[in-house]
Structures are given as structure tokens and as C-alpha cells.
Amino acid sequence: MTASLAHTNSQPSEWVTRWAYLIKTCKAQHPLMSELTGQQEANVLDLACGNGRHMKWLHAQGIKALGVDRDSQCLELCRPFGEVMQADLELPIAPANEQPNGSNQESNNKCFTFEEGDSSLGKLGKFGKLAGATPSYWPLGARQFNAVIVTNYLWRPLFPHLINSLVDSGVLIYETFAQGHEALGRPSRPEFLLKPGELLQICSNLRVIAYEEVLLSEPDRFVQRIVAIRSPKEVSILQRYRPTSR
Numbered sequence: 623m624t625a626s627l628a629h630t631n632s633q634p635s636e637w638v639t640r641w642a643y644l645i646k647t648c649k650a651q652h653p654l655m656s657e658l659t660g661q662q663e664a665n666v667l668d669l670a671c672g673n674g675r676h677m678k679w680l681h682a683q684g685i686k687a688l689g690v691d692r693d694s695q696c697l698e699l700c701r702p703f704g705e706v707m708q709a710d711l712e713l714p715i716a717p718a719n720e721q722p723n724g725s726n727q728e729s730n731n732k733c734f735t736f737e738e739g740d741s742s743l744g745k746l747g748k749f750g751k752l753a754g755a756t757p758s759y760w761p762l763g764a765r766q767f768n769a770v771i772v773t774n775y776l777w778r779p780l781f782p783h784l785i786n787s788l789v790d791s792g793v794l795i796y797e798t799f800a801q802g803h804e805a806l807g808r809p810s811r812p813e814f815l816l817k818p819g820e821l822l823q824i825c826s827n828l829r830v831i832a833y834e835e836v837l838l839s840e841p842d843r844f845v846q847r848i849v850a851i852r853s854p855k856e857v858s859i860l861q862r863y864r865p866t867s868r
Contacts, residue, residue, distance in 0.1 A: 634679040635773050637797045640865045641832065641849045644793045645685060645769040664688035664705045665768045667787060670775035674700030687771075690761070712777055713759035762787065769793040776814055781824050788852040794828065796821060797847035800835055806842050821848040829853035832865065 645666060664686040668676050671689030673696050680687045681703040688705040691697055697706045758779035766789045776798045788794060799809055800816040809815060822833060828850035835846045 632673070632675055634675050635797055637834075637847050637849075638676055638771055638773065638795055639679065641793070641795055642680070642683065642685070642769075643866055644795075644831070644849065644851070667762070667767045667770045669770065669772045669780075669784070670711070671700055671706075672696055672774075674703055676771055676773070677703040680704070688767075707761060709759070709761040711759060711761075711780060758783070767792060769795065771795045773797045774799065776816065785825075785828065785852065790852055792852045794825065794848070794850045794852070796849075797845055800844050800846035802837070802844035806844060816846040821846050825850040 666680060666685055666687040668674075668680070668687045668689045671677055671687075671691050672693070674689055677687045677689045677700050686704055688707060689697065689700040689703075690707045690709055690711070691700075692708060692710040694708055697708055700706050758777065760780070760783045762783075766787055768789060769792060770784050770787055772784070772795075774797070784794065798816060799814065800820075801812070801818060803809070803815055818835065822830065825848055829852075830848060830850045832849040833847070835844075837844050
């Protein structure tokens with residue numbers, strides 16, 4: 623579900639701007655194909671991008687982004703700042719012959735079983751089952767990015783897609799509403815609020831760089847947020863990352 627706040631805010635999230643430098647410093651060991659060919663393909667996915675507040679900010683930093691949202695009017699505002707794609711991410715899986723660009727979605731979803739004990743997803747498999755999650759429509763096929771940014775949006779079946787969309791050393795920057803926010807306003811339904819520690823469970827197979835469960839102001843909101851890297855096993859555990867602001 624996309625919270626209305628995502629479509630009305632004009633300033634980028636402080637969480638995104640604080641950690642966005644990792645998009646450049648934590649690239650994959652092998653460049654994206656777009657970088658090798660010189661094409662202007664986006665290397666950051668801004669999911670449920672709303673009015674493009676993060677696309678605009680990334681564009682100013684010289685970072686190419688793809689904004690995905692179901693609101694066509696919002697996407698028109700995003701076009702000056704990068705690539706856009708209209709998609710309703712909460713649809714069930716479409717048949718393979720109906721996928722964009724002829725991608726085989728059925729094949730792409732074979733690993734997203736959400737069964738308890740699924741070693742390929744770690745704790746996410748079990749947690750997805752408990753949350754009632756099922757594989758979801760994913761319009762990007764096997765495309766991967768140096769970073770995935772999501773704010774003020776929660777649709778649990780997408781989490782395996784988001785993680786698989788990261789290249790090695792790719793960065794996940796995620797922030798959305800958490801339990802406790804129901805006392806402050808919308809969203810208030812439990813299915814749209816993260817449970818305590820939920821993002822840590824989802825990112826159990828990633829390298830977590832920063833995590834917070836915090837009450838923010840202007841407007842008041844209770845959120846959970848995380849920065850995690852799809853880190854190659856050979857990366858030293860002693861490597862540290864410093865936030866650019868606080």
C-alpha cells in the first residue's frame with residue numbers, strides 16, 4: 623500500500639540522503655552492463671516513487687534512477703529526473719506471455735516460494751508465510767540495480783524481488799511506517815505497518831549497515847528503517863561505513 627504521504631512530500635527523506643553515498647562507494651565488483659556499453663540506463667530503483675522527490679534529489683547528485691509507481695500523474699512529474707515505469711505492484715502474477723518486454727515472469731518467480739525452512743530466503747521465507755505473503759507481480763524481470771530505495775510503502779510479497787534486484791554490493795535503503803503509528807494517523811491497519819524488528823528479519827541474509835525504529839516529527843510518524851548491502855562473502859567484516867549526516 624502506498625501512503626498518501628509519499629505523494630505529497632517534496633523533500634527527500636533524511637534517511638535516503640544520509641546513506642545515498644553508498645550507491646557510489648558500494649558498487650558491484652563488476653560494472654552494470656549499462657556502464658560497460660555507455661547506455662544511459664538507470665542504476666537505482668526508486669520503488670513507489672510518488673512525485674519523484676528522491677528521483678529529483680538523485681538526479682542532482684548525478685545518479686540515474688528508475689521510478690516505478692502506479693500513479694500516472696505522479697510519473698509525469700518524475701519524467702524530467704529519469705526513467706519511469708507505470709505498474710501496479712500489488713497485482714497477482716501475470717502469465718509469462720503477458721509480461722513486459724517478453725520476460726518470463728513465471729521463471730523469474732520460481733525461487734519465491736515463501737515456504738517455511740526455505741534456505742534461499744532464510745528467515746524471510748518463514749516470515750512471508752506468517753504475513754500471508756504470496757509471490758507478486760514484478761515488471762522488471764531479472765534487471766538489477768546498484769541500489770533500491772523504498773519509502774512510505776509496504777507490500778510484503780515484493781521483498782524477495784527487491785533483494786534479488788540488487789547486484790553484489792548493491793544497497794537497500796528502506797523506510798516506512800511501523801507499529802505504533804496507528805496512534806498517530808494513517809496508515810493504521812496492521813498489514814501496512816512493520817512489526818518490531820521486521821526489516822531485520824527480512825534483511826537477515828544481507829549485511830546490515832544501519833537500522834532504526836524511531837518516532838519522527840514534522841509530521842509525527844513512527845517508522846522503521848534500514849540500510850543493508852548485498853555483500854559478497856569475501857568482503858571484510860571489519861569494513862565500516864560512516865553516515866554523511868545525522
